[in-house]
Amino acid sequence: MKLFFYLAILLFFPLNIFSQGLRFHGNESLINDRTSYSVFENSSPSFSEKLIINFNLSLLPESNVGYILRLKDTNQNTTYNLMYDNEGGDNTVFKFNEEGRNNLITTLFRKEELANCQWVSISLSFDLKEDSMILSVNENETKIGGLNLQEKWKPIIYFGRSEHVVDIPSFAIKNLVIKDKQQEYLFHLNENEGELVHDSKGKVRGQVSNPVWLINNAYYWAPRASFKSKNVAGLNFNPKTQDIYFFDRDSIMTFNVRTHNISSKKYANELPVKLRLGMSFMDKTDDRLYAYEVYSEEQATAVTAAYLDLNTLIWTSETVDRLPTQLHHHNGFYDSDNQRYIVFGGFGSQHYNKEFYSYDLIEKKWNLLSFEGDKITPRYFSSMCYKKDENALYIFGGMGNDSGDQTIGRRYYYDLYKVDLNKKKITKLWEIPWEGDNVVPVRSMIMLDDTCFYTLCYPEHFSSTFLKLYRFSIKNGNFDILGDSIPIRSDKITTNANLYYNEKLNELYCTVQEFDANDISSVARVYSLSFPPISFDELVGDGKNKAMTYIWLVVILAAVLVGIYLFYRKKSRVKTDINSLDNSNLALEAREEIQRESFSRRDQPNSVYLFGEFTVRDRNNKDITYMFSTKLKQTFLLILQYSIEDGISSQQLSDILWPDKTENKAKNLKGVTLNHIRKALSELDDIELIHDKGFFKIVLSEGCYCDYMRFSEITKEENIINNKELIEILTRGKFLKNTEGEIFDSFKQEVENRSETILQMEIESRYAQQDYQTTLLLVETLFNIDSLNEEALYYQIHSLTKLKMTDQAKNKYLIFAAEYKKVMNENYPTNLSSLLNEKELKR
The missing domain is CATH 2.60.120.200 (Jelly Rolls)
Structure with a gap:
């Protein structure tokens, strides 16, 4: 069936939609x-x-x-x-x-x-x-x-x-x-790593040095900006000016998504609304930012809505009208044609809301809206968007119950409603079953056509959790999970996240606002993702795999009608069966679980990573790897390698890096290089390059994380099996990936030998625990070190078989056999049937 999925991509999506750059x-x-x-x-x-x-x-x-x-x-x-x-x-x-x-x-x-x-x-x-x-x-x-x-x-x-x-x-x-x-x-220029460039047929044609493959920007959310306020604050995006606003009672901060510039300005007068939830909406026509509270416990004369003129920074009071109760996590949409702001859902006074309210900017008061058709049960944590060509709102999911009484418990909803504003009618489009952890969507969702919509979902019942981007079919609710995850702490009910689409730059933005224990001070972060977003499978597919995809498409083109029939018959039977994920997605789930349990070590501020791509992140969590030129990186890694012991001598450093230079020339080059390294490391805390008793050494304190240092520490312990941090380090990628040079051959070989031994033990242990997803993830990691590891193949084939994924098992066997033929220049001697008929795995 995977072949028919590829065919569907060819038929329904233009190939260049996946071109990245x-x-x-x-x-x-x-x-x-x-x-x-x-x-x-x-x-x-x-x-x-x-x-x-x-x-x-x-x-x-x-x-x-x-x-x-x-x-x-x-x-x-x-x-x-x-x-x-x-x-x-x-x-x-x-x-x-x-x-x-x-x-x-x-x-x-x-x-x-x-x-x-x-x-x-x-x-x-x-x-x-x-x-x-x-x-x-x-x-x-x-x-x-x-x-x-x-x-x-x-x-x-x-x-x-x-x-x-x-x-x-x-x-x-x-x-x-x-x-x-x-x-x-x-x-297509859709490689995700390396320096070789394939044409659309999968053949290597060109080479690039120092590349930045943009396909990664469609999978990895990039942190762009962060804001802090000691007061209650709000967030919004203005596509007209390309600005994201973060405002509190005193001032407004602006982050321009095109230039990445951040500015801050004081208001000309005091904000008349006492912010509690920090809700807002944009009037792009008049350049106004509206701040509002649907409910206030203040006296009846207290202002509940006001607008800020973005040109003069003058606040103007709007109204003192309010709704009868607070509505946490309600949805909102500004209807500019009718100068009204519509809200739905929310939670307050131990009740879930099912009503639609409209704030009239002309009359300056709230009104209850009535609709015919299907009824939406009381809920909050829903997602909503507006489709202009239909003049309709779409509402997805949420959490609540039929009665609205919070004391009787809650349900999670995975349904979609269309609210026709012309006919004043609600139509339920579908409701899908759900497996696994319950999730809620963020307030906003993106619907650009008639086929699908995007929203961020997360299991809000965990303190430290992750947002994931979902793409749902408007027709039947089938969904895909795209991109990597975004961390969020969901302890406080005021904590929120939003999703925006920027048509001008073709980007998605996620804003995450987390409140402290007092529900007043908060931290907000902005992330960006190139559109259209991609899945993990699309990220890791290389040119050869894409070429094979096109070949398969040609082969099965004659069977298109039969394929579509079988595809839809199976879809109608299993609908959104999550267990149909392939082993790449299963490996991804295992990776995400590991990352959730050890998030503090993943791409954190003040960190140095040697597993996977060499990466350095500064105290503000900015990637500053670009500051390490080839020579600086070589010098830094060489000193770090020897820092596990006493360090490396000045003479040894010169002999390795500048063997053809005179003593004075080598000394000058060494001095300049070390000064540049110290300058780069000054962007981090708790790490320094020292010179003591003739030896250079990298010294890290507790506040700076280095995966190689932790790898060395953990592997010295007696019991290292099932160590989640060690698994996370190893699965980040091959040690010193894409870092070339004979001076590192022995260094890489030593680490890879230790890693291979650990991975083999971990694979055996995880398989014995019937943790087949993690087994597959570890097998992929081991193949990065030894692509012809037969033991890894055995565990991969049997894990996939245990998960009832026989087609994927066959594919993996064929890939291994092809690689074996390429390297050994002979056919792989063991056929798939023999592997599958083994009663015990090879030791």
Whole structure:
């Protein structure tokens, strides 16, 4: 059935929806850390009559001036380049040049014009027969001739830094196509790691150094900003100005999602509303931020709603009208056409609410709304959105009961209602069964079309828990879980989270606001995720797997009608059976459980990670790995390696890193490098580079976390099996992944040998405990170290079989056998039937 799922993707989703892109480190980075992408690294194909290069370009806020693309014609000894200049007053300039000789095309755009679109369409079309070319930027075309082009061209194509050209703006590209009339090379640029670039057929074509693969931005939520207030505060997003507002009684802080700038301003006058829940809504037309409380225990003359003029920062009182009870976790929508604000649901005075109320901005009072049709049971913790083309509200899920009386207990709802504001009618669309931990959605959900909606859900009955992004089918409630998780502490009823969609930047934003024990002071955090979001399977799929997907699609195309029939027959029988998840999702569940139980060690402030990608996070939890150039990283890792014991001597450090330098030269280089390391480490607390008795050493205090140090400490203990922190460290990724250099070979080998031994024992233990999900996760980790580990294959096949996932077991066997054939140049001697018929696992 998985094949039919792939077919459905082909039929119902354009392939480029999963195209993500490649981001380039530009002039903001050291020269050696800037990104360089050679499109055809080993051998460039020959193009006849035409050469067309199309791609989408995203210009990042910090972009200034530099070269985006270079094309070399070795036969003609000619190089062309495409240059970007953002420093020309009100204009942005694209220049197409014959490098070192003259400018051929200059195209001007007003900065605002390009700032309002996330991706710019670029096309360079060379007519080799007519000796002309057309440069197209967002369909703005300029044609030139007389380039002395030949009818055949084997171009050398670079993006970013190349050879002596080091001035690079900060930019990203996606959907790269290079073609003539006979051939086409398509690059989705959706790798998630490494330096090799595959074409759409899965073949390695190019190579990139210092890449930032944007597909990760569609899976990993990126922390963008944080705010604190000693008073009750509120949050909202203004898509018109691209600002997220955090406001309290004294001032308003603004985070611009495009520039990432944060500013704070005092109000011109006092906020007239005494904030308790910090609720708000935006009037984008009049540039107003409304703060309101549906209920207040203050005297009847106390203001319950007011608006802030975002241009003058003057508050104006709106009303003293209020509802009869407090409504925690209610939903709200501002109906700008009718100048009213509609709320639904909520909890207060030990009762769940089922009513719709509307605050009229003209009459300045609350009114009860009435609807016909289906009834929505009293609830709070629901999710709501507005669909403009239908003039309808959609309400999903929540928690409550039929009577509304909190004292008789509560139910979790997984249902969807449509509230037609024209007909004043409510229609229940579906209700789905649920398995596993109960979850509640956040207040807002995103519905961009007629197929699905997105919302964040979390099990609010745990103190330390996680938000997950869900995509639900509007038709039947089938759902997928996308992206990684976001931590949230849900102890206080005032704690809340919201989901926003930014059409201009094609991003999702999650805001999390956590209140302290006094329900007054709070901390708010902002996260971003590229849209459309992806699942774990889509993240880890490599070019070869994608190519196999396309091959399978072609093979089963003739069986499409039968496949669709079987697919829907099974769907109608099992509906949203969560147990149908494949082993990648099962492994992900195990990973998430481990992360929940040891969250404080996962991507926390003041931390250094050597397992997986080398990563350093500063005291504000910002990733500052970019501060460690190749030489700095080598030096830092070398000192850290020896810091387990007494450290490394100054002479030994020089001999390893600068063996070909004179003593004075090596000393100078060493001094400069160590100073840069100390500067980078100054961004963290409780870690320092010291020099004591002729030895250099990295010293960490309790406030700084290093996974390698903890690995070394834990593995010295007597009983290390079932140690959750150790499992978390190992499953983060291969030790010093993508960190090359002979000087680390023995270091990596030592750690991998210890890791392999531990993983083998853990796999055996977890399998004996019938914890097959974690077994699969550990098997994947072991394969990262030893791709031909037969014991890991045995446990993988048997775990999948125990989980009744025989198709996945067959697939994993075929993948292993193919890898065995590739490495050993002979067929794998044991067939799948023999593996499955084994009474005992191989020891």
